[in-house]
Amino acid sequence: MKRLGPDDDPDRLYTVTGGRSRSADDHALDLVTLIVSESDPSAGMQSEHARILTTCRRPTAVVEISAELRMPVSVVRILLSDLLDRGQVTARHPRVPATAQLPDADLLKEVLDALHRL
Amino acid sequence: MPARIPSRPGAAPTPLGAALRTLAVVLVVTGALCLGAVLLVPESVRTPLAWSGGTCAVLLSAAVATAVYQERLARHYRERIGTIKTEAERLANVTMPALVAQLRDGASVDTALGRTDLPAIAAHQRIVRTLAEEVGRGERMRAAAMSACANAAGRVQALATGMLADLREMENRHGEEVLGDLLKLDHTTAQAGRLADSIAVLTGARSGRRWNKPIAMESILRGAMGRISAYRRIQLHSSSDVAIAGHAAEGIMHALAEIMDNAASFSPPSSPVHVYVEEAQAGVVVSVEDSGLVMGEAALQRAQETVSADTLDLMSLSGTRLGLAVVGCLARKHGLNVSFRPSARGGTGVVVLIPQQLVTETRSAAEQPVAAPIAGAPRSVVPAPRRTPEAAPEELPAARPQPRQTPRETPRETPRAADRSGTPADAPAPLPRRTARSGGGTGADAAPAPEFGESGLPKRRRGQTLAAAPMGTEPVRDDARPARSRAESAARFRAFRQAVQGKPAPDGADGPRTSGTPASPPAPSPARPEDETR
Numbered sequence: 001m002k003r004l005g006p007d008d009d010p011d012r013l014y015t016v017t018g019g020r021s022r023s024a025d026d027h028a029l030d031l032v033t034l035i036v037s038e039s040d041p042s043a044g045m046q047s048e049h050a051r052i053l054t055t056c057r058r059p060t061a062v063v064e065i066s067a068e069l070r071m072p073v074s075v076v077r078i079l080l081s082d083l084l085d086r087g088q089v090t091a092r093h094p095r096v097p098a099t100a101q102l103p104d105a106d107l108l109k110e111v112l113d114a115l116h117r118l
Numbered sequence: 119m120p121a122r123i124p125s126r127p128g129a130a131p132t133p134l135g136a137a138l139r140t141l142a143v144v145l146v147v148t149g150a151l152c153l154g155a156v157l158l159v160p161e162s163v164r165t166p167l168a169w170s171g172g173t174c175a176v177l178l179s180a181a182v183a184t185a186v187y188q189e190r191l192a193r194h195y196r197e198r199i200g201t202i203k204t205e206a207e208r209l210a211n212v213t214m215p216a217l218v219a220q221l222r223d224g225a226s227v228d229t230a231l232g233r234t235d236l237p238a239i240a241a242h243q244r245i246v247r248t249l250a251e252e253v254g255r256g257e258r259m260r261a262a263a264m265s266a267c268a269n270a271a272g273r274v275q276a277l278a279t280g281m282l283a284d285l286r287e288m289e290n291r292h293g294e295e296v297l298g299d300l301l302k303l304d305h306t307t308a309q310a311g312r313l314a315d316s317i318a319v320l321t322g323a324r325s326g327r328r329w330n331k332p333i334a335m336e337s338i339l340r341g342a343m344g345r346i347s348a349y350r351r352i353q354l355h356s357s358s359d360v361a362i363a364g365h366a367a368e369g370i371m372h373a374l375a376e377i378m379d380n381a382a383s384f385s386p387p388s389s390p391v392h393v394y395v396e397e398a399q400a401g402v403v404v405s406v407e408d409s410g411l412v413m414g415e416a417a418l419q420r421a422q423e424t425v426s427a428d429t430l431d432l433m434s435l436s437g438t439r440l441g442l443a444v445v446g447c448l449a450r451k452h453g454l455n456v457s458f459r460p461s462a463r464g465g466t467g468v469v470v471l472i473p474q475q476l477v478t479e480t481r482s483a484a485e486q487p488v489a490a491p492i493a494g495a496p497r498s499v500v501p502a503p504r505r506t507p508e509a510a511p512e513e514l515p516a517a518r519p520q521p522r523q524t525p526r527e528t529p530r531e532t533p534r535a536a537d538r539s540g541t542p543a544d545a546p547a548p549l550p551r552r553t554a555r556s557g558g559g560t561g562a563d564a565a566p567a568p569e570f571g572e573s574g575l576p577k578r579r580r581g582q583t584l585a586a587a588p589m590g591t592e593p594v595r596d597d598a599r600p601a602r603s604r605a606e607s608a609a610r611f612r613a614f615r616q617a618v619q620g621k622p623a624p625d626g627a628d629g630p631r632t633s634g635t636p637a638s639p640p641a642p643s644p645a646r647p648e649d650e651t652r
Contacts, residue, residue: 008283008286009333009337010329010333010337010338010340010341010344010367010368010371011337011340011341011344012282012286012301012304012305012308012340012341012344013286013289013301013304014301014302014304014305014344014349015340015341015343015344015349016340017301018350019301019349019350021294021297021298021301022294022297022298043357044355044356044357046336047334047336071290072289072290072297074293074294074297075289075297077294118611118615
């Protein structure tokens with residue numbers, strides 16, 4: 001069993017989300033959806049919201065926000081959906097070129113084999 | 119008789135002696151008078167006069183002697199009664215309180231009896247001894263029960279704390295589908311932890327956790343509301359950015375949790391409980407207001423006495439209502455000032471004044487303006503020591519952590535590579551888990567503040583890379599990579615392998631092929647500068 005480190009925060013995640021564990025479904029937030037803040041943090045705002053707004057002055061991916069806040073992505077999605085509802089951030093979905101595809105499996109396997117042979 | 123009162127040699131003679139002496143004196147005087155009278159009267163009445171005079175003299179002497187004896191006896195007993203009364207008063211007012219105080223302070227019965235000057239009267243001595251033994255036994259029982267409770271509470275605290283840490287890790291690791299259940303467990307565990315904390319506080323044990331850093335007011339309030347069942351009804355109204363000193367944070371959180379719990383349980387289940395924070399000259403004032411039952415004057419008075427009593431009275435614990443007693447203990451410990459008053463909302467308001475010496479600046483607030491451009495920096499705390507010059511002599515140990523670092527470094531590349539090549543969006547999925555786990559796992563880099571800046575090295579901004587990628591502003595990177603020759607890459611990678619495997623690799627033709635992996639983890643020091651070019 002792990003002990004809480006002295007540097008952890010006393011916040012529990014359910015107090016951060018106000019007891020919600022799912023974000024509203026009308027915001028399809030991907031891991032790499034870029035979030036841009038549309039307003040500055042204001043006094044009395046929940047500190048996570050303020051930090052998201054500060055972080056997202058430049059477009060930042062959901063996953064990066066999650067790492068920045070040190071919170072699970074699902075919690076960050078809930079926080080972001082609050083901000084989206086209030087219009088304080090906007091979401092930009094990444095462009096996915098139509099021709100995009102992964103290198104095929106054979107090539108990856110070849111690379112892996114070469115690495116193993118090192 | 120004088121032998122029985124050796125302490126008072128110059129005192130009055132014993133009643134019997136005084137009586138005899140009086141008898142002798144009176145006999146002499148009356149005898150002389152009789153003799154005189156007999157000599158003065160004529161011969162004829164001399165004999166009857168002598169008889170009657172003698173009888174009278176004897177009777178008078180006897181009467182006077184008896185009176186003196188009785189008077190002396192009465193005085194003697196009055197003195198003795200006075201002495202005994204004084205002794206008894208001393209026993210009641212001085213000896214017993216001192217003895218009981220010593221026993222309460224933990225002295226053993228024999229020690230306490232030895233330090234007390236016992237009363238001279240045997241019966242009093244027996245009383246003192248019996249009482250001392252009884253009180254001593256009671257004290258020992260109380261101490262044993264207290265330490266058993268404290269011990270058990272400490273173990274429950276440790277379990278709850280460990281479980282909270284585990285749950286937090288699981289919340290980081292698992293996806294949305296189990297998050298709700300994990301949060302529910304988390305909440306229940308936090309409440310169990312509060313109960314254990316309460317028992318620990320009442321039994322005088324140390325509180326569950328220590329925080330090594332100031333805790334922001336918002337976290338204090340949320341930490342407090344997270345420990346009560348009806349946390350959804352708590353509404354925080356705080357724009358204060360002060361923080362509470364780490365050593366007092368846990369206690370204040372706990373006290374506020376108990377107050378909030380009281381407010382929530384004594385108000386209608388649908389009504390909110392409002393918590394306001396304001397900064398005052400004397401400290402920070404937290405008011406908790408409910409709109410429930412109005413406490414009567416007597417109830418307010420009683421609550422006030424409970425939280426401001428000088429010592430904890432275990433008799434006042436009623437079994438189910440521990441909250442206010444706990445608040446009282448914590449208020450004494452941290453110098454909080456708790457007062458009750460009727461609330462303007464119709465219920466009861468509790469005002470907690472946190473004294474100024476427990477209030478500090480929050481670390482993150484001080485850096486908030488700075489944090490904006492470099493918001494990503496803090497997580498680089500772990501690799502930082504490797505950049506210091508003295509890391510060079512111990513190259514092998516320094517290289518050893520590299521494999522662990524590999525997953526930390528590689529995912530940063532992945533999204534960019536993915537975006538460039540247009541990978542489907544779920545490709546970088548492992549990223550949040552790894553970063554989150556590395557954050558929660560090691561306490562070392564859990565600090566929210568970017569301390570890394572002390573080394574004077576430039577800081578990268580998290581997210582910059584990904585944000586810049588789709589716009590194609592990555593020429594530096596692309597130019598920089600071919601600048602490294604294939605042979606150099608191979609040599610580096612070989613050095614890395616040697617460090618990891620602990621044996622020299624054969625100089626084979628494998629070298630050049632390795633250069634095809636641009637995302638290879640950098641070898642100890644020469645590769646680090648590339649971080650700064652990004």
